Amino acid sequence: MKEDFYDILGIDKSASAAEIKKAYRKRAIEHHPDKNPGDTSAEEKFKKAAEAYEILSDPNKKGKYDQYGHQAFGGGGGGFGGGMNMDDIFSQFGDIFGGGGGGGGFGGGGRRMVKGSNLRIRVKLTLEEIANGVEKKIKVKRKKVAEGTTYDTCRTCNGSGQVVRIQNTILGRMQTAATCTACGGAGQTVDKKPSNADEQGMLATEETVSIKIPAGVVDGMQLKVSGKGNDAPGNGISGDLLVAIEEIPHDNLQREGDNLHYDMYISFSEAVLGTSKEIETVTGKVRIPIESGVQSGKILRLRRKGIPSINGYGTGDLLVHVNVWTPKTLTKEQKEFFEKMSDDSHFEPKPEKGDKSFFEKVKDMFS
CATH class of the missing domain: 2.60.260.20 (Urease metallochaperone UreE, N-terminal domain)
Incomplete structure (x- = not known):
């Protein structure tokens, strides 16, 4: 099972953005490859910390992670678990190490990766x-780099991707760094490119x-x-x-979280005599028995026939809502039969204590 991002950084879910950044910097410096040469275990911990910080430092990603866990990102976490190397980490989080906003401030290679x-x-x-x-x-x-495109080191920034400016102010000499406009921060400009490529190759x-x-x-x-x-x-x-x-949207099934709902209609005679019905589920058709004397509104629960939890907490259920269909038109013989039965004790409503009201069923469904 993938390790929890909060555990990796040693923080609580209630940690602020500043606390998350501080915790990541502490872990990253502790396990940095420059401090642990040849230690594959330290490098792995360094990558895990970067992966955790990538998610938890972004409010949107953090919200999804808090709600759905690792499954919110396709079963993994951020991009680092999917094959990103050390340059990838330095390119995105080099400023954490105080390197002047680029990847080269702390072993990142001296150039800002775009x-x-x-x-x-x-x-x-x-x-x-x-x-x-x-x-x-x-x-x-x-867009991909066109085959045959070659690049040279940018002459404006000498490959750093940044242009440093020094200004004299009343407080003294101030140094600022900005992204190089000549290369867009890549540190490289196009040397050769095919005719069908754009100006960036x-x-x-x-x-x-x-x-x-x-x-x-x-x-x-x-x-x-x-x-x-x-x-x-x-x-x-x-x-x-x-x-x-x-x-x-499905034609017959309604989703509610991990549970599914299905409206099943049966005839009056099927409700009286009992029957079995074949219904549709997301994993195929199943046949379920309907006991004689079933009441309209009864809910049959098919365990684990719903949607698997994105967090790995099992599978939801399929709730089958039984609806007894009352005929709107009758033949003369059918009408006479029901007129004879109108005073029969078997046709008198006799709800039992176990028969829940509509409001109780709704309450149970949402609890």
Whole structure:
């Protein structure tokens, strides 16, 4: 089981943004590769701390993690668990180590790594796909560095990605650093590029991306596929592909959290005599018995026939709502039969103590 992000940083869920940053800096410096050369265990802890900080430092990601756990990000955490290297971490969090806003402040290589822009797509899923999990192959239009493109060190910033300015003020000499406008912070400019590439050496391409969607996702949830966004010029990091989930309404089933609801209609004679009915579930059809004398409004619970919990807390139930259909038109013989039965004691309403009222059933359903 994946380790809890709060445990990795040694903080509580109530920790403030400043406390989260302080805890990450402490862990990162403690396990930094420069301080632990050749120690693979320390490097792994360093990556875990960076992964935890990436999620917990972002209010939106933190909210989703608090609600859904690791499953909110496709079963993993952030991007680092999915194959990002040490340069990736330095490029995004180099400023944590006091390195002047770039990756090179504390062993990051001396140059700010640029990350390509993220892409966003929406994926529609049926209730069956949500219940069972699915792998989708989606065609994505993304920018990639064109084949044959080469880059030179930027002459304006000498490859640092930043331009340092010194100003004389009444308080003394002030030094400021800003992103280099000549290279956009990449530290590199285009040397050669094919004629069909843009000014940054990029080319628009279409790529089929495989997206593994875990069971139990909810409408509006956003998953991330690391490195499948737009490329960055030079030797930068590719952006991410953000996948928004859209649930397609089911014809017969209604979702309520991890539980499902199904309205089953039976005839008056079936309610009197009893029967069995085949109904639809997200894992296939099942046949359930209906006892004789069943009352309209009765709820039958099929255990673990609902949606798996995104947090791994088991599977919801399928609640079958029995509705006795009263005929609106009768033949002369049928009408005569019911007229004879109107005074029969078997047809008089006799609710038992175990028969709950409508309001009690609603209360039970939401409790």
